[in-house]
Amino acid sequence: xxxxxxxxxxxxxxxxxxxxASSTPLTTVWKTPTRPLPxxxxxxxxxxxxxxxNASSGMYALAIFVSMLGVSYAAVPLYRIFCASTGxxxxxxxxxxRFAAERLVPDAESRRIRITFESNxxxxxxxxxxxxxxxxxxVPGETALTFxxxxxxxxxxxxxxxxxxxxxxxxxxxxxxxxxxxxxxQMLRAGEEVDMPVFFFIDPDFNEDPYMKEVNTIxxxxxxxxxxxxxxxxxxxxx
Amino acid sequence: MSYGxxxxxxxxxxxxxxxxxxxxxxxxxxxxxxxxxxxxxxANKNNNGACREFSRAYLQCRMDNGLMAQDDMKNLGYQDxxxxxxxxxxKT
Numbered sequence: 001x002x003x004x005x006x007x008x009x010x011x012x013x014x015x016x017x018x019x020x021a022s023s024t025p026l027t028t029v030w031k032t033p034t035r036p037l038p039x040x041x042x043x044x045x046x047x048x049x050x051x052x053x054n055a056s057s058g059m060y061a062l063a064i065f066v067s068m069l070g071v072s073y074a075a076v077p078l079y080r081i082f083c084a085s086t087g088x089x090x091x092x093x094x095x096x097x098r099f100a101a102e103r104l105v106p107d108a109e110s111r112r113i114r115i116t117f118e119s120n121x122x123x124x125x126x127x128x129x130x131x132x133x134x135x136x137x138x139v140p141g142e143t144a145l146t147f148x149x150x151x152x153x154x155x156x157x158x159x160x161x162x163x164x165x166x167x168x169x170x171x172x173x174x175x176x177x178x179x180x181x182x183x184x185x186q187m188l189r190a191g192e193e194v195d196m197p198v199f200f201f202i203d204p205d206f207n208e209d210p211y212m213k214e215v216n217t218i219x220x221x222x223x224x225x226x227x228x229x230x231x232x233x234x235x236x237x238x239x
Numbered sequence: 240m241s242y243g244x245x246x247x248x249x250x251x252x253x254x255x256x257x258x259x260x261x262x263x264x265x266x267x268x269x270x271x272x273x274x275x276x277x278x279x280x281x282a283n284k285n286n287n288g289a290c291r292e293f294s295r296a297y298l299q300c301r302m303d304n305g306l307m308a309q310d311d312m313k314n315l316g317y318q319d320x321x322x323x324x325x326x327x328x329x330k331t
Contacts, residue, residue, distance in 0.1 A: 099257040104316030112286065132277060136287050143316030144287045145294040147273060165251040177256040178315065179307070184260040194263050195273055199298070201316060 098176055103204055106142035110207055111216070113138060117146060118221040125226040126154035127188065132195065140206040143178065148196045148222060152188035159187045159227040164220060170211050171218045174203040185227045258308065261301075268304045272297040291317065 115138060117131035132147035152158055162182045166172035181196040188194060198220070206212050244250070264270070276293035283289040295317050301307035312318075 099314075101311075101314045101316075101318070104314075105318060106288065106316075112288075114285075132273075133280060133285070135285050136280065137285050138287045141316075142287060142291075143294075145276065145297060147277070164253060169249050169251060172251055176254070179258040179261050180256045181261050181263075183253070183255065186260075186263055188263075189265075192265065194265060194267075195270065196263065197261055197273075197297075199261075199315070 098203065099178060104141060104143055104201060105204075107140045107204055107207065110139045113140070113202060113206075113215070114217045115144070115146075115202075116217060116219045117148070118219060119148060120221065120223040122223070122225045125160055125224055126158065127152050127160055127224060129160075129222070129224045131222075138202060140174070140202040141204040143199065143201040146198050146200075148181075148198070149193065150186075150188065150196060150224070151193040152190060155190050157187055157189050159185045160224050161185050161227040162222050162224045164222045167219045167221070168215060170209075171206075171215050174206040174209070174212070175218060175220065176201055176203055182222065258310075262306050264301075264306055269297055269300040269306065272300045 114135050116135045117133060119129045119131050121127055121129045127150050129148060129150045132149050136144050136146055138144045150160070161184065164180075164182050166175045177198065177200045180198040180200070186196070200220075202218070272293070276290060276297055279290040279293045280287070287294075295312060298307065298312075298315060302309050
């Protein structure tokens with residue numbers, strides 16, 4: 001590519017006049033020089049023809065195009081990995097090393113933290129949903145069990161689904177659940193009563209966080225919803 | 240999930256549980272173990288450290304009745320209570 005530009009300028013010495021507009025650079029007649037011409041070292045691509053150098057620059061351009069295309073395809077899983085490991089923009093962190101057996105050791109010197117339990121039900125759901133235990137006192141690293149009692153007061157089978165949140169907000173990152181009943185549909189037959197356990201622990205890193213120094217109470221709150229649409233909603237939209 | 244919200248707004252993002260969801264105990268097979276555990280907690284001012292044997296027994300009941308995946312008790316945080324061997328195979 002650069003060779004093409006360079007060919008337009010001939011090697012000028014004092015004996016040759018400036019470029020003649022009428023003749024093209026490639027067809028300039030080479031007159032016998034009157035004084036010695038400077039000798040420049042031969043450059044490697046001076047021996048290639050123009051079509052070859054066109055082809056090589058075309059190959060460079062094509063390679064850059066293909067590599068950018070590959071990078072844009074690779075960005076999708078890379079971004080997903082980045083989000084999963086850092087929890088950026090609300091991505092749930094699914095790092096299973098948090099639940100390694102050596103982290104589940106109760107911290108004997110720590111104070112006991114009070115975990116209180118709350119429950120809410122949506123009005124469209126005819127279940128009664130209450131925590132069996134109002135509070136449990138644990139140390140970080142100690143696994144604990146608690147129960148919620150749910151009773152289906154309606155005359156037909158109802159499917160419910162629960163979500164939860166943890167307050168205070170910053171303590172939520174240390175509240176690790178090993179097994180629970182949330183985010184999955186649970187069906188109760190008419191009139192049935194069942195106990196739903198939650199098995200959790202407070203992460204041992206809780207003690208190292210300066211924000212958590214004053215936190216002595218953590219509240220886990222479950223909200224239970226109806227998993228199916230209500231019967232008298234627009235008929236065409238049944239799932 | 241939080242796209243479109245102004246930055247700096249704190250919102251709670253739920254983390255999925257490690258072992259998933261407990262199957263519901265429709266027949267109440269482990270209800271007695273649960274009652275024992277709750278009785279112990281009420282007697283000990285809700286101190287979880289005093290009642291770990293009962294919660295362990297409840298989880299053992301769940302495993303025995305097929306209501307929970309078989310797992311080594313060490314993976315569930317019960318390292319000190321190794322006097323009773325777990326009846327299930329260790330988690331692979």
